[in-house]
Amino acid sequence: MLMPPMFELRDVYFEYDGIPALHGLSVQIAEGESVALLGANGSGKSTLLRILDALYFPSHGQVSFSGRPLTPEALHQEEFALSFRRRVALVFQNPDVQLFNPTVFDEVAFGPLQMQWSKEEVLSRVGATMALMGITHLRDRPPYRLSGGEKKRVALASVIVLDPDVLLLDEPTSTLDPRSQSQVIDLIQEWKGSSKTVITATHQLEIVDDIASRVLVLEEGRVGATGTAAEILANYELLLRANLVHAHRHSHGTITHTHPHLHSHSKHEH
Amino acid sequence: MARGGFLASTMIGFTRALARAMASEQIARQAGLLQSLDPRVRVIGLFTMVLAVMLSRRIAVIGALFVVAVIIAILSRVGVLMLVKRVWLVVLGFTGVIAFPAIFLTPGDTVAAFAGGPVRITVQGVQTATLLIARVETAVTFTSLLVLCTPWTHVLKALRAFRLPQEAIMMLAMTHRYIFLLVETAGQMFESRQSRTVGLLKGAEGRRITARSAGVLLSKSIELGNEVYLAMQSRGFRGEIRILSDFHMRSWDYLGLAAFLFAGCLSAWIGR
Ligand SMILES: Nc1ncnc2c1ncn2[C@@H]1O[C@H](COP(=O)(O)OP(=O)(O)OP(=O)(O)O)[C@@H](O)[C@H]1O
Ligand SMILES: [Mg+2]
Numbered sequence: 001m002l003m004p005p006m007f008e009l010r011d012v013y014f015e016y017d018g019i020p021a022l023h024g025l026s027v028q029i030a031e032g033e034s035v036a037l038l039g040a041n042g043s044g045k046s047t048l049l050r051i052l053d054a055l056y057f058p059s060h061g062q063v064s065f066s067g068r069p070l071t072p073e074a075l076h077q078e079e080f081a082l083s084f085r086r087r088v089a090l091v092f093q094n095p096d097v098q099l100f101n102p103t104v105f106d107e108v109a110f111g112p113l114q115m116q117w118s119k120e121e122v123l124s125r126v127g128a129t130m131a132l133m134g135i136t137h138l139r140d141r142p143p144y145r146l147s148g149g150e151k152k153r154v155a156l157a158s159v160i161v162l163d164p165d166v167l168l169l170d171e172p173t174s175t176l177d178p179r180s181q182s183q184v185i186d187l188i189q190e191w192k193g194s195s196k197t198v199i200t201a202t203h204q205l206e207i208v209d210d211i212a213s214r215v216l217v218l219e220e221g222r223v224g225a226t227g228t229a230a231e232i233l234a235n236y237e238l239l240l241r242a243n244l245v246h247a248h249r250h251s252h253g254t255i256t257h258t259h260p261h262l263h264s265h266s267k268h269e270h
Numbered sequence: 271m272a273r274g275g276f277l278a279s280t281m282i283g284f285t286r287a288l289a290r291a292m293a294s295e296q297i298a299r300q301a302g303l304l305q306s307l308d309p310r311v312r313v314i315g316l317f318t319m320v321l322a323v324m325l326s327r328r329i330a331v332i333g334a335l336f337v338v339a340v341i342i343a344i345l346s347r348v349g350v351l352m353l354v355k356r357v358w359l360v361v362l363g364f365t366g367v368i369a370f371p372a373i374f375l376t377p378g379d380t381v382a383a384f385a386g387g388p389v390r391i392t393v394q395g396v397q398t399a400t401l402l403i404a405r406v407e408t409a410v411t412f413t414s415l416l417v418l419c420t421p422w423t424h425v426l427k428a429l430r431a432f433r434l435p436q437e438a439i440m441m442l443a444m445t446h447r448y449i450f451l452l453v454e455t456a457g458q459m460f461e462s463r464q465s466r467t468v469g470l471l472k473g474a475e476g477r478r479i480t481a482r483s484a485g486v487l488l489s490k491s492i493e494l495g496n497e498v499y500l501a502m503q504s505r506g507f508r509g510e511i512r513i514l515s516d517f518h519m520r521s522w523d524y525l526g527l528a529a530f531l532f533a534g535c536l537s538a539w540i541g542r
Pocket of ligand 2: 047093170
């Protein structure tokens with residue numbers, strides 16, 4: 001029998017109080033894939049990730065996970081909810097939202113405790129994850145007092161401690177300096193290995209190659225284009241249309257010409 | 271100084287101070303009197319004290335409760351200087367604004383008259399204002415002690431033990447944990463307003479901007495609360511918070527509980 005895709009979305013609509021965010025979006029994501037969701041500000045990346053994490057449910061259309069429909073009713077069943085929450089993890093765009101515990105240790109232990117793991121298991125898993133993420137020395141610090149890079153690592157640790165099958169990342173590097181950025185990307189890659197599914201929302205073209213083999217370009221709430229990282233990055237027309245690059249106009253004497261300008265580190269913020 | 275400017279700069283000071291005060295979860299993890307008690311005892315005990323303050327109508331009783339609060343603070347390693355700067359002065363500023371008109375508006379025996387009669391300070395007016403300020407100061411001190419000495423996940427679990435509805439608990443928890451963030455946001459909002467308008471705001475304009483900022487702040491706090499709730503759900507939270515530490519009532523906790531209830535009931539009775 002053919003394995004159902006990890007995620008399947010069919011004609012999904014979602015709106016915030018009448019303001020449409022997703023507009024007839026359809027996509028399939030297979031197990032073990034690494035996918036980048038590329039799109040300008042407001043194109044619906046965060047909304048899509050929240051739908052994949054079953055935090056939001058579409059107003060129209062279907063979403064399924066491993067062949068099973070993701071509906072509010074399904075998430076009300078304890079058994080399914082716990083297994084879904086363990087298998088699918090989301091790192092939020094804003095770490096101050098994600099980090100709500102008094103210490104880094106409590107933060108990392110939060111997920112395992114909600115899963116009702118035994119005390120010994122919680123302690124050993126949390127310890128191992130903090131070591132993997134290089135945050136053991138931050139153990140007793142309050143998360144909201146950490147630097148941006150440290151916050152991201154704690155946020156990552158707080159979800160991968162559950163050893164999920166799917167990792168959803170919302171702008172994991174957008175506020176980081178280049179060094180922390182590559183650290184975070186290395187951590188994700190090291191953790192991913194071969195079997196994990198990783199879906200990353202970003203508007204930073206320079207990280208796409210490192211984090212994804214397939215790219216979905218979101219435009220106005222639906223998938224505008226899809227292809228390999230190389231194909232998409234080479235398609236200047238598409239990137240321009242999706243507001244991911246901008247044309248710079250220069251004048252050299254009397255000649256005016258336009259050339260592409262790739263968005264680079266540290267120029268963006270939220 | 272223009273009134274808008276004054277208001278804004280007071281707000282900046284206030285929000286900065288509160289931000290620092292509320293962010294100090296460090297105190298919650300030190301050894302101290304409140305910290306040694308079961309979180310459920312802390313919640314009931316301090317709530318009883320707040321209730322006693324609210325029920326007392328005698329200034330002497332409220333004064334005594336205030337002293338009790340200060341002693342608890344010292345024994346729980348909450349610096350008195352910090353309370354002065356970050357709680358008492360702030361509350362005085364805010365309550366003062368409300369209490370001040372009462373001095374003039376309450377009918378009673380005139381102490382002094384201005385403007386040829388119609389504007390008068392009355393004994394009853396001064397009493398009303400003093401009582402109001404004393405009450406709020408003392409109640410807020412007890413509340414701050416709970417907030418400062420208890421990690422919010424513990425408050426959450428303690429409240430759950432009293433079978434409070436989930437929504438109420440979530441609201442309280444978010445307020446408790448995120449007050450500092452909101453307050454910081456408020457501070458930033460006022461600062462950026464301030465730097466754009468350079469103290470040129472006057473009267474009505476200043477009030478309008480303040481009102482609008484308060485509105486923005488409120489919707490921001492609701493949004494933040496929702497977001498945090500989603501983040502908790504995403505990691506498996508389904509209404510029942512689970513934390514590593516189990517709560518156990520030992521004889522020390524029963525003693526503390528009895529002391530709080532006794533002190534609370536006694537002062538409410540004397541102060542009635
Ligand atoms: N809580 C909300 N309330 C109302 N509208 C919202 C809300 N969140 C997002 N939107 C709107 O939905 C649309 C999609 O937003 P979304 O956050 O998914 O975009 P995004 O691609 O993640 O953007 P960014 O790159 O800025 O993070 C936008 O038009 C946005 O204004
Ligand atoms: Mg986003």
